[in-house]
Amino acid sequence: MAKLLTIQGGKPLEGSVRVRGAKNLVPKAMVASLLGSEPSKLRNVPEIKDVEIVTNLLTIHGVTVDVEPETGDLTLDPRQMRNAEHSEIDTHAGDSRIPILFCGPLMHKNGEAFIPDLGGCRIGDRPIDYHLEVLRTFGAVVDKQVTGIHITAPKGLKGAKLDLPYPSVGATEQVLLTAVMAEGITELKNAAVEPEIHDLIAILQQMGAIISVNTDRTIRIEGVDRLSGFRHRAIPDRNESASWASAALVTRGDIYVRGAAQRDLTAFLNTYRKIGGEFEVDDDGIRFWHAGDPLKPLVLETDVHPGFMTDWQQPMVVALTQAHGVSIVHETVYENRFGFTEALKRMGASIQLHRECLGSNPCRFGQRNFLHSAVISGPSELKGTDIDVPDLRGGFSHLIAALAAQGTSRVTGIEIINRGYERFIDKIAGLGADVEMTGR
Incomplete structure (x- = not known):
């Protein structure tokens, strides 16, 4: 019997939650530990599915992973690292796309890598072909x-010059994890510069890597022969922080997010204030609340950092269904990220999707027939309904909508939300939500 979450909506969420390390950093930091000749310690690690998947993948490759759940500390020892059976990799990879990032470290240490077919959230075109092309540029043979993809480097991995057509986070991570021990110098132009990328660079630098980041999105890496371990506290999850902030806004609540950091939420906080939300920053976190006045509509465009990130878009769309007037959201990062709005429309939201670019930001999707702009009219009275979670951020956005809606919502597919939100059911219950979990 699948898990079913029943939500009785209409209650403001009030209280506090704690966020730990970023889902978009922690699994990659765990992969980086493969490169070390000594154990590493990663602090502030959340209990999420992606961490479990990477732990299993590291374990079958001979890495010892010790967990301290209360503190969120992981000790990773790669000194007995070995090749894993293809069937084991396939079993433990699950729906994660993380295995593609194992390739560089595994080739440096074991001479080869194998990755199974990759899953992940169905929010747009995330092909691995570009990852493979990057690896070929370093000298890999694919x-x-x-059953999957076998990758070797018979002549070793060599430094390379790369220019990304789009500042992809995944491609930038692939280059970093491969270039740090490749022979010679690597230059990566048009790189992603998200906070999680800078945190990964900080980890690799601790290990002995030589990496410089220029203001024009160029990263330069000088390959080294040996890397040691690291001791690092992961930056807080800015996506989870923004999700709880949106939950406070939609439910007319008041949530203190312990661990939230203002610096990496600048674009979100500006938008939050424009729509009518309030926040207060202190040394331990950020308090978010609905100020009481009608929410204001706005025009919003997603963008790579330092813009308004795509992972903030979906929970913010739920908030915009409660704004008085017409809002426009232009998605420029993932072409299919508005699929989650179908459930919102069944709940009573007024949302129209368009193929045109309803914004001024440069966009790759305008001539490609994707529904990547949304017009949202509000406020809408949301009513409970049956929902099947489509993806990670869309799923949490559905939870926010269900918590604000009048009546009962029944949500299936919530296992996807576990990929990036630690103990989210306990957290919403602790904020006063009326929820019940059934099934296995």
């Missing part, structure tokens, strides 16, 4: 097989 053999696509029925």
Whole structure:
């Protein structure tokens, strides 16, 4: 029997929650530990599915992973690292796309890598072909097989010059994890510069890597022969922080997010204030609340950092259904990220999707027939309904909508939300939500 979450909506969420390390950093930091010749310690690690998947993948490759759940500390010892059976990798990879990032470290240490077919959230075109092309640029030989992809580097990995057509986070991570021990110098132009990328660079630098980041999105890496371990506290999850902030806004609540950091939420906080939300920053976190006045509509465009990130868009769309007037949201990062709005429309939201670019930001999707702009009219009275979670951020956005709606919502597919939100059911219950979990 699948898990079913029943939500009785209409109650403001009030109280406090704690966020730990960023889902978009922690699994990659765990992969980086493969490169070390000594154990590493990663602090502030959340209990999420992606961490479990990477822990399992590291374990089958001979890495010892010790967990301290109360403190969120992981000790990762790669000194007995070995090749894993293909069937084991396939079993433990799950729906995560993280295995593609194992390739560089595994080739440096074991001479080869194998990755199965990759899953992940169905929010747009996230092909691994570009990852493979990056690896070929370093000298890797890619053999696509029925069961997956076998990658070797018979002549070793060499530094390379790369220019990304789009500042992809995944491609930038791939280059960093491969270039740090490649022979020679690597230059990456048009790199992603998200806070999680800078935190990964800080980790690699602790290990002995030589990496510089220029203001024009160029990253320069000088390859080294050996890397040691690291001791690092992961930056807080800015996506989870923004999600709780939106939950406070939509439910007319008041939530103190312990661990939230203002610096990496600048674009979100500006938008939050424009729509009519209030926040207060202190040394331990940020308090978010609905100020009481009608929420204001706005025009919003997603962008790479330092812009308004795409992962903030979906929970903010739920808030905009409660704004008085017409809002426009232009998604420029993932072309299919508005699929989650179908459930919102069944709940009573007024949302129209358009193929045109309803914004001024440069966009790759305007001539490609994707529904990537949304017009939202509000306020809408949301009513409970049955929901099947489509993806991570869309799923949490559905929870926010259900918590604000009048009546009962029944939510399935919540396992996807576990990929990036630690103990989220306990947290919403602790904020006063009326929720019940059934099934296994």
